[in-house]
Amino acid sequence: MNKNKLLGCPFCGKEPEVDSYKIRGTQVWNVSCLNDDCLIHVETDDFPSLEESIKVWNLRISVSNLS
Numbered sequence: 846m847n848k849n850k851l852l853g854c855p856f857c858g859k860e861p862e863v864d865s866y867k868i869r870g871t872q873v874w875n876v877s878c879l880n881d882d883c884l885i886h887v888e889t890d891d892f893p894s895l896e897e898s899i900k901v902w903n904l905r906i907s908v909s910n911l912s
Contacts, residue, residue: 854878855905856885863895876902 854861859880865872874895877888892898
């Protein structure tokens with residue numbers, strides 16, 4: 846799997862949003878599901894790189910894998 850390929854939300858499957866902003870002068874990244882129809886709002890913490898944020902997001906377990 847391409848480590849930079851962003852997987853869909855583990856709860857609704859929709860494409861997540863990537864956000865970048867500065868905290869105390871340091872650029873940070875996070876990934877979140879902003880789908881209004883998703884029952885659970887999920888997002889990563891803030892990470893110093895886009896790659897790390899995507900890696901953490903992609904580690905989430907899909908609801909379909911729980912059964």
